[in-house]
Amino acid sequence: MIKNAILTIEGQEPFEMPVLSGSLGPDVIDIHKLYAGTNMFMFDPGFTSTASCESKITFIDGEKGQLYYRGYPIEQLAEYSDYLETCYLLIYGELPDAVEKQKFELGVLRHNMVHEQLTWFFRGFRRDAHPMSMMVGVVGALAAFYQDSLDINNPDHRRIAEYRMIAKMPTLAAMCYRYSKGLPFNYPRNSLSYTGNFMHMMFAKPTEDYVVNPVLERALDRIFILHADHEQNASTSTVRLAGSSGANPFACIAAGIACLWGPAHGGANEAVLKMLDEIGDVSRVEEFMQGVKEKRYRLMGFGHRVYKNMDPRAKIMKQTCDEVLNELGLQDSPKFKLAMALEKIALEDSYFVERKLYPNVDFYSGIVLSALGIPVAMFTVLFALARTVGWVSHWHEMIADPNQKIGRPRQLYTGSGRRDYLSVDKR
Numbered sequence: 001m002i003k004n005a006i007l008t009i010e011g012q013e014p015f016e017m018p019v020l021s022g023s024l025g026p027d028v029i030d031i032h033k034l035y036a037g038t039n040m041f042m043f044d045p046g047f048t049s050t051a052s053c054e055s056k057i058t059f060i061d062g063e064k065g066q067l068y069y070r071g072y073p074i075e076q077l078a079e080y081s082d083y084l085e086t087c088y089l090l091i092y093g094e095l096p097d098a099v100e101k102q103k104f105e106l107g108v109l110r111h112n113m114v115h116e117q118l119t120w121f122f123r124g125f126r127r128d129a130h131p132m133s134m135m136v137g138v139v140g141a142l143a144a145f146y147q148d149s150l151d152i153n154n155p156d157h158r159r160i161a162e163y164r165m166i167a168k169m170p171t172l173a174a175m176c177y178r179y180s181k182g183l184p185f186n187y188p189r190n191s192l193s194y195t196g197n198f199m200h201m202m203f204a205k206p207t208e209d210y211v212v213n214p215v216l217e218r219a220l221d222r223i224f225i226l227h228a229d230h231e232q233n234a235s236t237s238t239v240r241l242a243g244s245s246g247a248n249p250f251a252c253i254a255a256g257i258a259c260l261w262g263p264a265h266g267g268a269n270e271a272v273l274k275m276l277d278e279i280g281d282v283s284r285v286e287e288f289m290q291g292v293k294e295k296r297y298r299l300m301g302f303g304h305r306v307y308k309n310m311d312p313r314a315k316i317m318k319q320t321c322d323e324v325l326n327e328l329g330l331q332d333s334p335k336f337k338l339a340m341a342l343e344k345i346a347l348e349d350s351y352f353v354e355r356k357l358y359p360n361v362d363f364y365s366g367i368v369l370s371a372l373g374i375p376v377a378m379f380t381v382l383f384a385l386a387r388t389v390g391w392v393s394h395w396h397e398m399i400a401d402p403n404q405k406i407g408r409p410r411q412l413y414t415g416s417g418r419r420d421y422l423s424v425d426k427r
């Protein structure tokens with residue numbers, strides 16, 4: 001039954017909320033008992049209004065379109081910070097001082113190589129395999145190679161697993177790309193930044209010295225910052241759920257990568273580019289939008305479960321897109337023009353306005369990544385690379401929480417009533 005209950009949280013004003021209760025519980029409910037699952041039964045498909053955990057990492061104000069990592073507005077981090085510093089912030093909760101920053105960077109650098117035998121693992125894949133399928137496999141396989149960081153009850157193991165994951169993701173991502181192109185792997189070059197090094201591992205040719213373009217390096221680093229965390233999105237929730245059983249960190253991150261791949265989540269950046277290709281020209285935008293309104297397809301890169309306003313990352317992404325296209329002399333990019341035409345209609349059309357469907361982070365990211373020379377199939381891999389820090393931060397926060405329990409949603413059973421088994425000749 002649905003009833004109104006007063007929820008109390010220590011240190012806060014009690015508040016009233018409708019709850020679905022499986023039994024006649026009390027009218028005043030301590031929220032911590034609610035967490036413990038006492039006498040409450042909520043039916044919430046898609047978890048639209050169920051908090052699965054407490055977290056101190058990221059805060060989103062969906063109505064206002066605001067995003068904060070550890071209290072810092074995303075706009076300030078995108079402007080002044082760099083990806084590794086943001087990683088430190090997400091993991092440890094504070095921005096590092098100069099010594100801590102350097103120590104962290106060196107710590108990550110130390111772990112960016114992968115075990116030589118892992119290169120053989122790649123050779124088992126078909127060359128035309130989707131890079132995300134390779135990533136799910138090789139990241140899960142890290143558990144086989146780094147057995148000295150699997151004990152989740154040992155804080156040293158946990159820390160080293162986090163360093164390894166952040167450090168090795170660019171190496172593995174670049175290996176996926178090079179393997180699918182039939183190119184030799186490039187070893188990391190430690191004189192470069194985290195992001196510059198990734199670009200080197202992706203694009204350096206054996207015969208020439210690869211020079212990292214600082215404008216493009218900064219743009220990619222900013223994209224990594226924008227994708228670093230987003231509280232309890234589907235892939236992070238998957239990592240937490242996998243981790244709640246005590247599974248090792250590499251297995252949990254592999255689970256997160258698998259979930260991210262879907263087009264409703266991280267796979268949307270790839271889907272946006274495919275959609276723009278299908279529309280083809282600004283003259284076909286109206287017709288396409290009509291199809292969206294008739295629910296024949298979705299406008300990819302639009303809409304969000306939490307943002308009912310513009311995704312603040314999309315604004316920064318659009319600006320980054322502009323900068324990159326200018327740097328590369330691609331200001332007249334037909335794809336960018338097409339994307340802007342779609343955005344304009346969507347922001348004015350009552351179908352989208354009423355449903356509060358605004359561009360999300362993935363709408364402009366594909367255009368920037370394409371301009372940087374990243375193939376479409378690699379877009380979600382780059383998202384996974386950047387999101388790894390969010391996944392490990394949440395995984396760590398969960399393991400360190402003394403109230404952590406195995407994640408185990410309930411269900412509303414709608415199947416058959418009790419019946420008796422009939423032998424096959426009687427069916």
Ligand SMILES: CC(=O)SCCNC(=O)CCNC(=O)[C@H](O)C(C)(C)COP(=O)(O)OP(=O)(O)OC[C@H]1O[C@@H](n2cnc3c(N)ncnc32)[C@H](O)[C@@H]1OP(=O)(O)O
Pocket residue numbers: 046263264265266268292297298299300301302303304305306355357360361362
């Ligand atoms: C990094 C990220 O993961 S950001 C999200 C990336 N995903 C995408 O860009 C894919 C496109 N967007 C979507 O599919 C959705 O907006 C999601 C998955 C992001 C959020 O979905 P939900 O919160 O479950 O919203 P839901 O699917 O219930 O949609 C609510 C209404 O808006 C409509 N709607 C939602 N998104 C879209 C869209 N992109 N295009 C057209 N209509 C949409 C739905 O049809 C529905 O309309 P109705 O009320 O008439 O039935």
Ligand SMILES: O=C([O-])CC(=O)C(=O)O
Pocket residue numbers: 227229230232233234265304305306360361
């Ligand atoms: O929060 C979400 O549901 C999806 C999202 O934007 C992200 O993971 O970055």
